[in-house]
Amino acid sequence: MPKILEVNDLTVSYGGQKILKNVNVDLEQGEILGIVGESGSGKSTLIKAILDILPSSGAIENGNIILCEKCINKLRKEELRNLRGNDIAMIFQNPGTYLNPIKKISTQFAETIMSHKDISRSEANELIRSTILKMDLSDPERVMNSYPFELSGGMLQRVYIAMAMALQPKIILADEPTSALDVSVSRVIVEEMMKLRNTEGTSFIVVTHDIGIAAHLADRIVVMKNGEIVEMGKPEEIVANPKADYTKLLIGAIPSVRGLN
Secondary structure, X not given: OOEEEEEEEEEEEEOOEEEEEEEEEEEEOOOEEEEEOOXXXXXXXXXXXXXXXXXXXXXXXXXXXXXXXXXXXXXXXXXXXXXXXXXXXXXXXXXXXXXXXXOXXXXXXXXXXXXXXXOOHHHHHHHHHHHHHHOOOOOHHHHHOOOHHXXXXXXXXXXXXXXXXXXXXXXXXXXXXXXXXXHHHHHHHHHHHHHHHHHHOOXXXXXXXXXXXXXXXXXXXXXXXOOEEEXXXXXXXXXXXXXXXXXXXXXXXXXXXXXXX
């Protein structure tokens, strides 16, 4: 399969302190890549660098990020804006931070869709309804007519996932997408991601603390520690026969993974 994303020798620093150190990773079309590691390992920094949304104190010191044969960290702002949404989208860990509290969900959702697709508001609303239903939200009209503060954290997370998926970008970056959800809803989200990969060829990079979710969802797992990749491989290889001591500790610390073959 062709590589849709390549990260080469990426070094990122915050205030002069190196957070990522010569990271190399790639993503194939239709592949789900799971990135696991404890807090502070550099997982979220990596996907923020890929989308070029590092905080003001963050800087790429070295390396290139190639998306669809374009070097993201050398694009002009307008070129990068066109890539976001259409080619690459992100699901944030705390969606309430990124939603406007004084606009209804339907308005924000429609604005996102119509800024990238040449469709009417009624067509956008129909797409919103169908996508929200896929996220196991049974009353799309109530959700659409709500303000963000009127929805629970789990509902907001599912709305934000729906917004990213509705545009059907080539790549979706997901930062702890199921952290605010219970087990049954997490399963729905994971299955929806896999369905989108299988039907549309969408590629995913999923950041998670739960190596059990990564083992179930991903085609490959990347294990990160202190801004470096310590191990990479297929889930069955990583879980059944981890090579790095750090990976062994991660697996041993999560009961859901014990006993997997």
